[in-house]
Amino acid sequence: MCDVLVVDDDFMVARAHERVVLQQPGFRVVGVAHSGAEALQLITELRPCLVLLDIYLPDMTGLDVIRRAREADHDVDFLVLSAAREAETIGAALQGGIVSYLLKPFKITELQSRLHGYAERRRLLTRPGQISQSDLDQALGATGSVAVIPPLPKGLSKETASLVEYTLVDSETDVAASECAETLGLSRVVARKYLEHFVHTGQAGVTLRYGQAGRPQRRYGWLGVNR
Template sequence: MIKVMIVDDDPMVAEFNKRYVELVAGFHVEYVVHSASQALKILDTEDVDLLLLDIFMPGINGLELLVQIRQMSKSIDVIVITAACDSNNIKKALQFGAVDYIIKPFEFERLNAALSAYQGLSNLMDDQERLSQIELDQCILYKEQPTSIQLPKGIDRNTLTITWRKIKELEQGFFSTEEMAKYVGISRVSMRKYLEFLRQIGTLQLELIYGTVGRPIYKYRCINSVNNCIQRYL
């Protein structure tokens, strides 16, 4: 299990990132902190494998924290997740050893791809003492992307395929979790996981529908039936 620390001064963003990470199998968020000083205090006595690090923070910023981590000589990898999109910050982060750089706002698919690539390289390093150039290129340069990528925990590829097929048959009509669960033949609780996943990758939209009688209810609607990113999951 890859142990993760999230460092972001915005509690809402930190929680958002935590939920995203926990959708990916093989990762566990051990700590969520909101300042570099908090992170350093924990890292002084505890070990983590991966930091998800913001740059813009009061006090010690993310790049300064990254430098201090390198000076600690600990085997900690860093993925920068920040709104900073200027070339200077990006260049510095990469020079200081960040393994990836994600610009806010981002979709789940981008973080999932970063974590999957990191996990692939980590597993490769653990399993083999010597690596070929092709193996390194696949993990580091992303020259050969797989036709499908890792799905979040609790999501089955076959069920996702059936769900997506049913959604497209509705021709962008509204549907509830319960309705789609009946179409596919799984429980409402299970179906909610699939629909929320499709919403997170930008395929569905959740809207409040007002009927003529009774309370309004939330229903999903397909907003991108030709979304190419979903093909990577099917």
């Protein structure tokens, strides 16, 4: 079992990441931090094997967290989930020994893939005997380094699409466009555009709920994670 610490200053994003980890076999979330200082404290106290780390934190950068954890000789891996796209920042993170770097906003399936690849790499490196080049190539390739989602249709923003995605992932049941709109402070029409986009790309499913009168209500559920 791999113990994971989730670090993100956005409570909603942190919760969404936590839910993805909890639905991934072989992983469990042992803590959630919303600042760099809190992250370092929990790394010391909880000894996680993996930290899902944002670069932009209120008191220090994720790079500072990585550096201080290394200086304290903590045996922990970092998977960076951040909107930071500067080559210097990404290069510094890679030099700090991170296992992967996902650019926000990203598909939930991309995070699932990175977690699966990380688990495979841990399995490979902890088994007895020698490792073949093909096994090593497969393990290193599975974790990846940087991933970006494909462009959205014209008129849709990546930031709002990410929020709608997190809303679907975070919901215990399917949601209507009006419910999604109320949660995010959007109009129902705008929310429905994003929801229908996810249906079109196969990331969400839609069902019809029939009432006593009027049109059936379209309700959306996320398909990118196992429910």
